[in-house]
Amino acid sequence: MTLDRQTVIDRLRSVKGPNLEGDIVSLGMVSEIFIADSKVFFSITVPARQAQELEPLRQAAENAVKTLPGVRGAMVALTAEKQGGGMGTTAQQPARPAPARPAAPPAQQQPAKQDVPGIEAIIAVASGKGGVGKSTTAVNLALGLKALGLSVGILDADIYGPSMPRLLGLKGKPETAGGKVLKPMEAYGVKVMSMGFLVEEDTPMIWRGPMVVSALRQMLREVAWGPLDVLVVDMPPGTGDAQLTMAQQVPLAGAVIVSTPQDLALIDARKGLNMFRRVDVPLLGLVENMSYFLAPDTGARYDIFGHGGARAEAERLGVPFLGEVPLTMDVRETSDAGTPVVASNPDGAQARVYRAIAEKVRAQLSLAMQASAEAAPAIVFE
Ligand SMILES: Nc1ncnc2c1ncn2[C@@H]1O[C@H](COP(=O)(O)OP(=O)(O)O)[C@@H](O)[C@H]1O
Ligand SMILES: [Mg+2]
Numbered sequence: 001m002t003l004d005r006q007t008v009i010d011r012l013r014s015v016k017g018p019n020l021e022g023d024i025v026s027l028g029m030v031s032e033i034f035i036a037d038s039k040v041f042f043s044i045t046v047p048a049r050q051a052q053e054l055e056p057l058r059q060a061a062e063n064a065v066k067t068l069p070g071v072r073g074a075m076v077a078l079t080a081e082k083q084g085g086g087m088g089t090t091a092q093q094p095a096r097p098a099p100a101r102p103a104a105p106p107a108q109q110q111p112a113k114q115d116v117p118g119i120e121a122i123i124a125v126a127s128g129k130g131g132v133g134k135s136t137t138a139v140n141l142a143l144g145l146k147a148l149g150l151s152v153g154i155l156d157a158d159i160y161g162p163s164m165p166r167l168l169g170l171k172g173k174p175e176t177a178g179g180k181v182l183k184p185m186e187a188y189g190v191k192v193m194s195m196g197f198l199v200e201e202d203t204p205m206i207w208r209g210p211m212v213v214s215a216l217r218q219m220l221r222e223v224a225w226g227p228l229d230v231l232v233v234d235m236p237p238g239t240g241d242a243q244l245t246m247a248q249q250v251p252l253a254g255a256v257i258v259s260t261p262q263d264l265a266l267i268d269a270r271k272g273l274n275m276f277r278r279v280d281v282p283l284l285g286l287v288e289n290m291s292y293f294l295a296p297d298t299g300a301r302y303d304i305f306g307h308g309g310a311r312a313e314a315e316r317l318g319v320p321f322l323g324e325v326p327l328t329m330d331v332r333e334t335s336d337a338g339t340p341v342v343a344s345n346p347d348g349a350q351a352r353v354y355r356a357i358a359e360k361v362r363a364q365l366s367l368a369m370q371a372s373a374e375a376a377p378a379i380v381f382e
Contacts, residue, residue, distance in 0.1 A: 003070040005033045008040055011068055015061045018046075018054060024061060038072035040065050063198070067218075069180060114251060116220055119153070121253040121365055122231045123284060126276070128268025130237035133289035134258045135163040136335050137325065137357075138234040141256065143342035144351075144358025146190055150229040153184060153191040157216055157246055158236045162196030169338020173197055177224045184223050188343040191228070193219045216249055230365070239271040247279045254284040254368045256322065256361060261288055261309040269310070273317060282368035284361055285320035286310050290327040294349070301326070320364055323357040326350070 009025055017027040024030055024044060031043040044061060046054045058076050065074040116122065125138035139154065146152045156164035165171065168187035174197050177183040184191035198215055225231065233250060236243055247255075255276040259269035269286065276283055288310035293302040314321035325331070331350055334341045341350045 003035060003038060003040075003068065005035065007068060008033050008035070008042075008065055011064050012061060015057070015064050018050065018057065024057070030061075038070060040068075040071055040074045041076075043077045067180065116225070116231075116251065118225055119228045119231050121229065121369060122155075122233060122250055123361070123365060124233045124235045124247065124250070124252050124255040124276070124281070125258060126235040126243070126247075126255055126272050127237050127258045128239055128270070128272040129265065130160065132237075132258050132260045132265055132268075133325070134158075134237060135161075135167060135234050136331060136340075137256075137258045137287055137289055137354075138232055139164065139167045139335075139340045140331075140342045140350075140354040141358055141361060142190055142230075142232040143188060143340055144354040145230050145232070145362065146188070147342065147346065147355055148358055148362060150362070151227060152189075153193075153225050153228045153231040155219055155231055155233045156192070156194035156196060157219070157250075158234050159195050159215075159242070160236050162194045164192055164194040164234065165196040166338060167335055167340060168192060170194075170197075174223075180222060182218075182223045184225060188340070191225060193223050195219070216246060220250060239268075239275045244275060244279070247276060247281060252276075252281045253372070254282045254365055256284050256287060257319075258287045258289050259310050259313075260290050266309050266313050269313065270317070273319060282371070283319045284364040284368065285322035286314040287322045287357060288324045291324035292326050294326040294328045296329050299349075320360065322360045322364075323353060325353055325357075 009030070012030055013023045013025045015024045016022070017024050017029065021027075029044045029046065031045065034041040044054075044058060046057075062074045062076040065071060065076070125134055125141065127134040135156075135158065142152050142154045154164055154168075156162045168190075170185050170187055170192060172185075174182045174185055174193065182193070184193045185197065186192065195215060198219070233252075235246060255272075257269050257272045257276075259265050259272075273283055273286075288308075291310070294300075295302065311321045311324070326349075328350055330345065330348065331341055334344050337344075341348060342354045345351055
C-alpha cells in the first residue's frame with residue numbers, strides 16, 4: 001500500500017474534533033499535509049485559548065497517522081493565532097463523563113471470540129468498583145503465576161486509570177517489532193502492555209472512550225506477546241457498558257474478582273460476578289483484598305474491616321474463594337515504587353499470600369479450560 005495524502009486524510013477523519021463534534025478534517029482544522037521519507041507532517045489549527053487543552057487532540061491525530069501502514073513517523077503541531085493566554089494556564093480536566101456507549105453488540109448477539117495466537121489462556125482481573133486493589137492484585141497475581149514457572153503477560157486495559165507503568169516502574173513507549181506489531185514492554189520477566197503507554201496520562205476521558213475498543217484490540221492482537229501461558233488483563237473497574245464491551249471483546253478463559261470486605265464493596269463484587277456470567281466467562285474466584293491489617297512492627301493481625309465477608313459471599317454464590325490479602329504498608333509502598341512485593345520480597349508473608357492465590361487461580365483455570373474443551377462441540381440453550 002502506498003502512502004499518500006489521501007490515505008492520511010482518510011485516517012484523520014477518525015479523529016473527533018473538540019467537544020466530539022465532527023472530525024478534524026470536516027471541521028477544516030487540518031493544514032496541508034506533507035509527506036517526506038515516509039514521515040508525515042501537518043498542523044491542526046485551533047483557537048489560541050484552547051491550545052493547551054487540545055494537546056490530547058494533537059496526540060490523537062499523531063497516533064492515528066503513526067499507526068498507518070508505511071508511516072515511519074509523524075509530526076503534528078497545533079497552530080493558533082497568537083493572542084490571549086492559553087499557555088501557562090493549566091488545562092482543566094473535564095469531569096469524568098459517562099462511560100462510552102457500547103461499541104460492541106449487546107450480550108445476546110455476541111460474535112464468536114477469536115483466540116489470540118500464541119496465548120494459551122487470558123484471564124481478567126476485575127472489580128465492581130475502583131480503589132479496591134484490582135491492579136495491585138493483578139500485578140502480584142501475574143508475578144505469582146510467573147513464580148510458578150508459567151510464561152506470563154499483563155495487559156493493562158484500565159482506561160480510567162492505567163496503573164501498570166507505575167506499578168512496574170515502566171516508562172517510555174513500546175517499540176514496533178517490524179510491520180505494525182508492537183513489542184510488549186517487559187518487567188520482572190513479565191511482558192506488559194498498557195493503555196498508559198499508548199494514551200497520554202492527561203488525555204481526557206472523553207477522548208479515551210472512543211479509543212477503547214480499538215486500543216484494546218490493538219493491545220491484544222497487534223502485540224508480539226509471543227508464546228504465553230497466561231495473559232492477565234487488568235480490567236477497568238465497574239460493570240457498565242464499557243466493561244461489558246471489554247469482557248465481550250477479549251476471549252477470556254476466566255475472571256478473578258477483587259473485593260474489599262465491606263458489604264458495600266461486596267454488592268459491587270456481585271455485580272462484577274454477574275457481568276461475567278452474562279457473557280459466559282467462567283469465574284475463577286474471588287479475592288478479598290485489604291482483608292485485615294497486619295501491623296508492621298509486631299506482625300500482629302487486626303480484623304478491623306469486617307473481614308470474612310468475601311469468603312462467605314463466595315460460598316453463598318458458589319464461586320471459589322481464592323484468598324485474603326492483608327492491608328500492609330509493604331504492599332502500598334512497593335506498588336508506588338514500581339517494585340511489586342512478589343518480585344521485590346519473594347520470601348515475605350505478602351508474597352506467599354499472592355503465590356497461594358496464583359496456585360488456586362492456576363488450578364481453577366485448568367478446570368475451566370477442561371470444562372470448556374469438553375463443552376465446546378455442544379450448543380446449549382438456556
Ligand atoms: N493489600 C494492600 N495493602 C495496602 N495497600 C494496598 C493493598 N492493595 C491495594 N493497596 C493500595 O490501594 C490503592 C488502590 O489500589 P489499586 O490496585 O490501584 O486499586 P484499583 O486498581 O482497584 O483501583 C493503591 O494505593 C494501592 O497501593
Ligand atoms: Mg487500577
